[in-house]
Amino acid sequence: MTTFSHHHHPSFQELCLKTLKESGARLTRARMALIESLESAREPLAPKEILQKTQDRLKGQETVDSVTIYRILDRFCELGLVHQVAPSGGYLACTHLACTEQPHIMTYCTQCRQADEIHVPDEVMAPLLWFLRSQNKFEAKKHLFQLDGTCASCRQDLRVKAFATSEEAPTEPLS
Ligand SMILES: [Zn+2]
Numbered sequence: 387m388t389t390f391s392h393h394h395h396p397s398f399q400e401l402c403l404k405t406l407k408e409s410g411a412r413l414t415r416a417r418m419a420l421i422e423s424l425e426s427a428r429e430p431l432a433p434k435e436i437l438q439k440t441q442d443r444l445k446g447q448e449t450v451d452s453v454t455i456y457r458i459l460d461r462f463c464e465l466g467l468v469h470q471v472a473p474s475g476g477y478l479a480c481t482h483l484a485c486t487e488q489p490h491i492m493t494y495c496t497q498c499r500q501a502d503e504i505h506v507p508d509e510v511m512a513p514l515l516w517f518l519r520s521q522n523k524f525e526a527k528k529h530l531f532q533l534d535g536t537c538a539s540c541r542q543d544l545r546v547k548a549f550a551t552s553e554e555a556p557t558e559p560l561s
């Protein structure tokens with residue numbers, strides 16, 4: 387009997403293991419350490435950072451080089467386990483592994499570099515797909531695209547700053 391209720395949301399780690407198993411990929415210690423490194427990151431990580439974190443987690447039990455890291459990341463991208471985020475091309479763990487065929491938007495905050503994968507309802511997506519099909523004769527397949535902008539917390543900060551500036555602003559001399 388399983389202890390998981392049907393409300394249990396499988397973790398990134400669990401879904402990775404499942405996907406890797408299904409694709410017949412071997413589960414090496416390096417792959418495991420890389421998965422753990424990506425799991426907690428909220429902003430896209432550069433391969434160099436991933437290499438460092440993976441090495442830290444392996445605690446010298448095994449050595450990995452950047453070639454190995456790139457190879458694993460390529461494979462993980464193909465399997466949809468991680469996504470590359472522009473403009474840095476950094477890697478971010480997929481947070482929607484359970485909903486494979488659904489469209490998603492990667493929102494990227496240009497202020498704090500935080501990226502979030504957001505599930506797009508079909509009724510929101512349909513007009514866009516229709517537009518592309520009818521106006522551009524383009525059939526969209528890959529359902530993950532990126533929008534750059536400012537996240538909620540950075541927008542809040544900007545509002546606070548704008549308010550502070552307006553408070554400090556020297557008053558116009560009366561003529
Ligand atoms: Zn994803």
Ligand SMILES: [Zn+2]
Binds near residue numbers: 498541
């Ligand atoms: Zn932000």
Ligand SMILES: [Zn+2]
Binds near residue numbers: 482485488490505506
């Ligand atoms: Zn989703």
